Amino acid sequence: MAExxxxxxxxxxxxxxxxxxxxxxxxxxxxxxxLVGPSGCGKTTALRMIAGxxxxxxxxxxxxxxxxxxxxxxxxxxxxxxxxxxxxxxLNVYDNIAFGLTLRKLAKSEIDxxxxxxxxVLELTEHLDRKPRNLSGGQRQRVAMGRAIVRxxxxxxxxxxxxxxxxxxxxxxxxxxxxxxxxxxVTTVYVTHDQTEAxxxxxxxxxxxxGVLQQVGPPQELYDRPVNLFVAGFIGSxxxxxxxxxxxxxxxxxxxxxxxxxxxxxxxxxxxxxxLRQYVGRDVVVGIRPxxxxxTALADAREGExxxxxxDLVEAMGSDVLVHFPVDVPPVVTDxxxxxxxxxxxxxxxxxxxGTVLVGRFSPRTRIYEGQPVAAWVDxxxxxxxxxxxxxxIWK
Amino acid sequence: xxxxxxxxxxxxxxxxxxxxxxxxxxxxxxxxGFVQVLLAVVAVFWLVPVFGLLIASLRDEAANTxxxxxxxxxxxxxxxxxxxxxxxxxxxxxxxxxxxxxxAVPATALVVVMASLASYAxxxxxxxxxxxxTVVVVGLLVMPIQVALIPVAKLFGAFGLFGTxxxxxxxxxxxxxxxxxxxxxxxxxxxxxxxxxxxxxxxATEWVIFKRVVLPVAKPAxxxxxxxxxxxxxxxxxxxxxxxxQDSAPITVALRAQLRQFGTNIDxxxxxxxxxxxxxxxxxxxxxxxxxxxxxxxxxx
Numbered sequence: 116m117a118e119x120x121x122x123x124x125x126x127x128x129x130x131x132x133x134x135x136x137x138x139x140x141x142x143x144x145x146x147x148x149x150l151v152g153p154s155g156c157g158k159t160t161a162l163r164m165i166a167g168x169x170x171x172x173x174x175x176x177x178x179x180x181x182x183x184x185x186x187x188x189x190x191x192x193x194x195x196x197x198x199x200x201x202x203x204x205x206l207n208v209y210d211n212i213a214f215g216l217t218l219r220k221l222a223k224s225e226i227d228x229x230x231x232x233x234x235x236v237l238e239l240t241e242h243l244d245r246k247p248r249n250l251s252g253g254q255r256q257r258v259a260m261g262r263a264i265v266r267x268x269x270x271x272x273x274x275x276x277x278x279x280x281x282x283x284x285x286x287x288x289x290x291x292x293x294x295x296x297x298x299x300x301v302t303t304v305y306v307t308h309d310q311t312e313a314x315x316x317x318x319x320x321x322x323x324x325x326g327v328l329q330q331v332g333p334p335q336e337l338y339d340r341p342v343n344l345f346v347a348g349f350i351g352s353x354x355x356x357x358x359x360x361x362x363x364x365x366x367x368x369x370x371x372x373x374x375x376x377x378x379x380x381x382x383x384x385x386x387x388x389x390x391l392r393q394y395v396g397r398d399v400v401v402g403i404r405p406x407x408x409x410x411t412a413l414a415d416a417r418e419g420e421x422x423x424x425x426x427d428l429v430e431a432m433g434s435d436v437l438v439h440f441p442v443d444v445p446p447v448v449t450d451x452x453x454x455x456x457x458x459x460x461x462x463x464x465x466x467x468x469x470g471t472v473l474v475g476r477f478s479p480r481t482r483i484y485e486g487q488p489v490a491a492w493v494d495x496x497x498x499x500x501x502x503x504x505x506x507x508x509i510w511k
Numbered sequence: 512x513x514x515x516x517x518x519x520x521x522x523x524x525x526x527x528x529x530x531x532x533x534x535x536x537x538x539x540x541x542x543x544g545f546v547q548v549l550l551a552v553v554a555v556f557w558l559v560p561v562f563g564l565l566i567a568s569l570r571d572e573a574a575n576t577x578x579x580x581x582x583x584x585x586x587x588x589x590x591x592x593x594x595x596x597x598x599x600x601x602x603x604x605x606x607x608x609x610x611x612x613x614x615a616v617p618a619t620a621l622v623v624v625m626a627s628l629a630s631y632a633x634x635x636x637x638x639x640x641x642x643x644x645t646v647v648v649v650g651l652l653v654m655p656i657q658v659a660l661i662p663v664a665k666l667f668g669a670f671g672l673f674g675t676x677x678x679x680x681x682x683x684x685x686x687x688x689x690x691x692x693x694x695x696x697x698x699x700x701x702x703x704x705x706x707x708x709x710x711x712x713x714x715a716t717e718w719v720i721f722k723r724v725v726l727p728v729a730k731p732a733x734x735x736x737x738x739x740x741x742x743x744x745x746x747x748x749x750x751x752x753x754x755x756x757q758d759s760a761p762i763t764v765a766l767r768a769q770l771r772q773f774g775t776n777i778d779x780x781x782x783x784x785x786x787x788x789x790x791x792x793x794x795x796x797x798x799x800x801x802x803x804x805x806x807x808x809x810x811x812x
Contacts, residue, residue, distance in 0.1 A: 194712060
């Protein structure tokens with residue numbers, strides 16, 4: 116076990132395209148770090164550089180005490196779980212798991228002991244004699260995990276290990292990975308494009324975009340205090356609602372004007388974000404998490420906390436109800452939001468003419484139906500603000 | 512809720528297969544029948560001459576010169592094993608039979624070993640000029656062996672290889688390699704990159720990856736290459752005719768030497784041809800078990 120430290124890490128290909136730029140990450144011993152971002156953000160390239168499968172253009176990688184820039188993969192003592200599992204098709208489960216150990220010339224009895232122990236943990240004991248082609252997707256995934264665990268390496272590298280599983284199995288395996296990692300405490304770098312996986316698994320989550328690290332921190336911090344529009348939109352599902360609004364001051368009180376409605380800014384927000392005062396009279400991007408809204412009928416709503424509209428779509432999820440409703444402000448379109456839409460696959464959907472559609476996550480006790488008026492209470496103490504020009508979060 | 516479930520059940524086809532219209536199904540069935548008829552026709556075209564050759568090898572010289580092989584249907588008493596007895600008793604034929612082995616086995620083994628090593632390097636090891644080298648090697652495929660016969664004969668003469676089995680083997684190896692590398696490299700590059708990298712992460716050196724991952728996975732390709740290469744060398748006449756002398760001549764050359772003017776001794780030729788077919792057939796049957804579909808199945812995804 117060891118810490119993994121990336122300093123000024125960069126990767127450029129021969130044709131000049133940059134995959135990773137100046138990546139600095141200090142992954143602590145035993146930490147579970149998740150690299151997350153849309154496809155093409157450089158997260159997999161970064162992982163492959165740690166693995167030694169990709170040449171480093173600039174910067175250094177240190178694993179434990181050793182700078183491994185020029186150390187071949189086989190000598191780095193890290194194990195990788197591939198998205199495709201990459202099991203040896205001609206070997207049975209036992210030999211797949213034992214492969215790395217036999218190469219280290221361990222005693223037969225030692226290998227046998229360790230393989231059986233790992234198989235036990237992963238519930239593969241009864242499948243040890245089977246070839247990969249006779250296993251289900253979940254079993255193959257577990258063999259791939261076993262192959263990594265059995266070696267007791269300095270670090271685990273996982274490249275979207277769950278993306279080939281169906282949704283239910285993915286949730287199960289997610290829990291299993293988290294449990295195993297905590298039990299054996301091996302430093303883990305985990306790459307995914309699924310923000311739910313990132314949030315649930317990571318001790319810390321690093322959000323990347325176009326090869327550049329945007330923010331790294333514990334999941335809750337990313338959720339509560341995103342540094343920019345991109346992180347704000349990427350973390351959370353459904354994503355944060357982003358609207359253009361004007362900040363106005365009236366009788367010493369600060370209002371966010373959304374044309375037909377206005378939200379009153381509580382003192383706490385202004386204390387947390389003193390820089391907001393400089394935006395009075397200007398446009399800002401306001402972020403409202405769906406979770407921070409509720410049906411007014413079910414909330415203790417006061418003046419300046421309510422948005423009025425008509426429900427466009429009501430999605431009953433059982434545990435809660437997603438209510439879509441338009442507000443009369445132009446949608447926020449920046450580089451960030453475009454990329455987020457692209458990643459979600461919604462960039463080519465027809466735009467509504469009704470302004471911006473917000474999504475609220477309401478309690479299942481709500482009595483709002485499609486086509487009916489909505490009065491949405493907004494938890495104004497949890498509003499997010501971004502500079503429309505830079506996309507950065509407005510704090511100090 | 513039950514109502515919704517009912518609707519869903521109606522909408523989902525029972526089997527996973529896409530629904531097909533009556534017309535496309537009819538065309539499909541017709542197409543299937545057509546393919547079978549075509550295959551039967553091709554098989555008949557192939558088998559009739561071979562069958563004729565077999566019958567000819569079982570009739571004596573007089574019978575073969577006076578009537579066609581099909582008369583055997585009316586006069587089965589003509590059939591005899593005399594031709595085989597005569598050929599087996601012929602010392603020169605036996606020697607040439609052995610020579611063919613001495614040529615075909617090393618020529619096949621060398622090509623398979625060298626081509627698999629080269630293909631691994633050309634597929635999975637990064638070194639400068641790899642692409643160019645691949646193009647050059649595979650480009651040699653277009654080189655007809657006929658243009659090389661005279662220069663190589665001169666070269667062999669200078670090195671004392673002319674008229675030796677070694678010379679014949681070397682020539683076969685040299686001209687077998689481009690295709691062999693082409694075939695194996697195509698297969699090797701088709702092996703998922705993840706599999707190679709997984710082995711690398713597991714601590715394998717290039718040699719271990721080659722030996723313990725690539726070779727086992729590439730068995731079908733190597734089996735086909737072995738069969739092809741062996742058949743070509745076994746059946747070769749031209750190269751042996753040019754480079755082998757009397758003592759190193761393989762069976763193809765020896766059989767040709769049996770030809771009388773106008774090729775009238777069909778009885779001996781057909782017998783020799785059948786004897787020489789036994790070995791390639793055995794090789795084919797031996798290796799065909801490796802043509803198992805989907806060796807890579809289950810490796811990834």
